[in-house]
Amino acid sequence: MNKAEPLIARYSHKDYKSAVKPIWCPGCGHFGVESSLFRALAYLELPPEQVAVVSGIGCSSRIPAYTQCYGFHGVHGRAPAVATGLKLARPELTVIVTSGDGDAFSIGGNHFIHACRRNVDMTLLVMDNEVYGMTKGQPSPTTPADWDSKIAPGGTGVNPFAPLAVALASGANFIARGFSGDPNGVARLLVEAIQHPGFSFVQVLSPCVTYRPEEKFWKKMVHSSSVEPTHDPAVAGHRLLSDDGFTTGVFYIGNRPTYTATVGTSDNDLSAIEEELAI
Amino acid sequence: MNLVINTLDELLAHAHELEREAVERYEDLAGQMEVHNQPELAELFHKMAAIEQQHVVKVESLAGSQPRPLAPWDYQWQTPESPESVPVGQGHYRMNPHQALTLVLACEERAEAFFAELAESTSDPAVREMAVQFAAEEKQHAELLKEWLARYPEPKADWWQDLDDPIAQE
Numbered sequence: 001m002n003k004a005e006p007l008i009a010r011y012s013h014k015d016y017k018s019a020v021k022p023i024w025c026p027g028c029g030h031f032g033v034e035s036s037l038f039r040a041l042a043y044l045e046l047p048p049e050q051v052a053v054v055s056g057i058g059c060s061s062r063i064p065a066y067t068q069c070y071g072f073h074g075v076h077g078r079a080p081a082v083a084t085g086l087k088l089a090r091p092e093l094t095v096i097v098t099s100g101d102g103d104a105f106s107i108g109g110n111h112f113i114h115a116c117r118r119n120v121d122m123t124l125l126v127m128d129n130e131v132y133g134m135t136k137g138q139p140s141p142t143t144p145a146d147w148d149s150k151i152a153p154g155g156t157g158v159n160p161f162a163p164l165a166v167a168l169a170s171g172a173n174f175i176a177r178g179f180s181g182d183p184n185g186v187a188r189l190l191v192e193a194i195q196h197p198g199f200s201f202v203q204v205l206s207p208c209v210t211y212r213p214e215e216k217f218w219k220k221m222v223h224s225s226s227v228e229p230t231h232d233p234a235v236a237g238h239r240l241l242s243d244d245g246f247t248t249g250v251f252y253i254g255n256r257p258t259y260t261a262t263v264g265t266s267d268n269d270l271s272a273i274e275e276e277l278a279i
Numbered sequence: 280m281n282l283v284i285n286t287l288d289e290l291l292a293h294a295h296e297l298e299r300e301a302v303e304r305y306e307d308l309a310g311q312m313e314v315h316n317q318p319e320l321a322e323l324f325h326k327m328a329a330i331e332q333q334h335v336v337k338v339e340s341l342a343g344s345q346p347r348p349l350a351p352w353d354y355q356w357q358t359p360e361s362p363e364s365v366p367v368g369q370g371h372y373r374m375n376p377h378q379a380l381t382l383v384l385a386c387e388e389r390a391e392a393f394f395a396e397l398a399e400s401t402s403d404p405a406v407r408e409m410a411v412q413f414a415a416e417e418k419q420h421a422e423l424l425k426e427w428l429a430r431y432p433e434p435k436a437d438w439w440q441d442l443d444d445p446i447a448q449e
Binding site: 032040180181185188216 | 299303307308310311312313314315350351352354356359360366367368369370371372374
């Protein structure tokens with residue numbers, strides 16, 4: 001993370017924030033994640049017009065409306081597909097996908113796996129609150145099996161999804177976890193994720209104060225990783241499968257080659273395609 | 280983490296970020312209260328943001344310009360965020376002015392404690408002098424907030440209950 005320190009701040013939080021006021025519930029962890037994202041972008045001195053934030057559907061996916069960066073509020077679960085197309089067509093842009101646990105791991109579970117596998121240079125930021133908040137509190141793929149609620153009495157009885165382990169097995173090139181109550185820590189993870197080539201996945205534990213008020217106690221449960229990130233997927237796999245789900249930090253840094261477009265995108269190529277398709 | 284700040288540049292960078300983030304968070308809270316139809320609290324948080332903005336200007340004046348920022352994770356906060364910011368997760372859409380002012384008071388007290396600790400730990404007399412001054416200002420604000428707080432009643436025991444409860448799933 002070497003970077004010459006600027007004499008003055010070229011960008012700050014307000015340069016990335018739009019005039020649209022978030023409709024998240026006061027106390028929502030997503031406010032912390034939004035703040036972390038803007039701090040990371042400011043640190044990297046990325047001009048807002050050089051950043052695209054792509055999302056699916058859900059509370060977390062509202063972020064494109066709340067930023068001055070380019071945004072695309074896409075189809076449920078399909079944000080990685082949209083972002084893949086965008087990055088291949090406009091490789092000079094910094095592409096960030098914002099998603100939630102339902103959007104990324106259930107509706108978009110297949111897209112999540114194949115985005116990890118393709119290894120296009122983008123960052124997937126999943127705000128994981130272990131519940132479908134926007135639709136009033138149904139269990140999501142990461143909800144504990146025994147979470148009791150009016151809508152799932154006695155719990156679902158289904159083992160929760162293990163996003164980081166799945167990402168590792170699927171080929172993600174950078175894997176980390178943060179906590180929304182530590183915005184500066186998450187900002188640091190995002191800086192590293194954005195800077196690392198290939199597909200980076202950052203899970204941020206982000207409490208839903210309305211439907212999972214008990215998640216306020218996550219701040220007492222999260223703990224920093226005591227070991228350095230590994231480049232060895234076998235070591236990372238062991239750590240992830242034996243982890244309690246509350247360890248924060250970078251788990252894995254891979255060196256797989258980034259997928260790039262092999263088809264040219266110059267005006268000449270586009271003209272040739274137009275001619276070929278002309279009726 | 281031990282607090283080690285031994286230059287005025289570092290102190291001013293910390294003071295600037297502390298005040299700037301406080302403005303940012305109060306404006307966020309004001310927006311949240313507007314969205315949730317709490318105009319009185321929105322006005323309160325806008326007012327707090329305006330007060331903290333004056334402090335940002337004061338620090339810039341002391342520094343001669345905007346202090347050089349550090350990486351967000353390099354500030355020596357003793358709390359997850361800068362001490363004068365209301366922590367993420369502390370708001371509620373049904374809180375009353377007393378609860379809001381209690382959050383604000385806690386921010387001022389954390390800021391005072393930060394500067395007081397810094398004054399204790401630094402080896403530089405000029406840094407100590409300025410840190411003592413900043414701590415005294417934060418203490419003054421805290422005393423003022425305690426007066427404001429006394430004007431507003433504490434919330435009722437069932438303040439959080441909502442007849443249109445978002446959790447209702449019949």
